[in-house]
Structure formats: C-alpha cells, structure tokens
Amino acid sequence: MWPESENTEDLLHQAKDGDEQAVEQLLSAHREPLRRMIGLRLDPALAARVDASDIVQGVLLEAHSRLRDYLLNPKMPFHL
Numbered sequence: 757m758w759p760e761s762e763n764t765e766d767l768l769h770q771a772k773d774g775d776e777q778a779v780e781q782l783l784s785a786h787r788e789p790l791r792r793m794i795g796l797r798l799d800p801a802l803a804a805r806v807d808a809s810d811i812v813q814g815v816l817l818e819a820h821s822r823l824r825d826y827l828l829n830p831k832m833p834f835h836l
Contacts, residue, residue, distance in 0.1 A: 766835055772827045779823060783816050796807060815819060 764785070770778030794815075795808040826834070 761833070768827065768830070768834060771823065779820065783820060787812060787816065788833070
C-alpha cells in the first residue's frame with residue numbers, strides 16, 4: 757500500500773539535505789495511499805460532511821510543517 761521504503765528513504769535523505777523537490781515527491785508519493793486509508797477508516801456519518809481528500813490535504817500540510825523535526829529525529833517509519 758505504501759510507496760517502496762527504499763525510495764522513501766532516498767527522498768528523506770535528499771529532503772534532509774534541503775532538496776524541496778524531494779519533499780514534494782515524498783508527500784506526493786504518500787498522497788494516494790493516505791487517501792485510501794482515510795477513506796476506508798472514515799466513519800460514514802463524518803464522510804457525509806467531509807471528503808477524505810480534504811483530510812489528506814490537512815495531513816500533508818501538517819507533515820510538511822513537521823518534516824524538519826522528523827528528519828532530525830525519525831523515531832518511527834515515515835508513513836506512520
């Protein structure tokens with residue numbers, strides 16, 4: 757379901773070196789798997805009011821804002 761970990765690791769190393777294109781590729785690669793996971797877990801009552809894509813957008817914005825801290829101390833796999 758998630759992008760290949762080897763590719764993710766390469767992108768994380770490039771992002772740590774300041775490569776903004778790698779950050780974009782990293783988040784883009786995780787967008788669709790994340791949307792599917794949210795869509796599967798979203799309560800039907802909530803799904804009637806909010807779209808999974810809107811939640812994904814918020815999650816990716818938050819991930820982007822916290823990426824620098826994660827890169828300094830990655831305690832868990834990126835997709836988590």
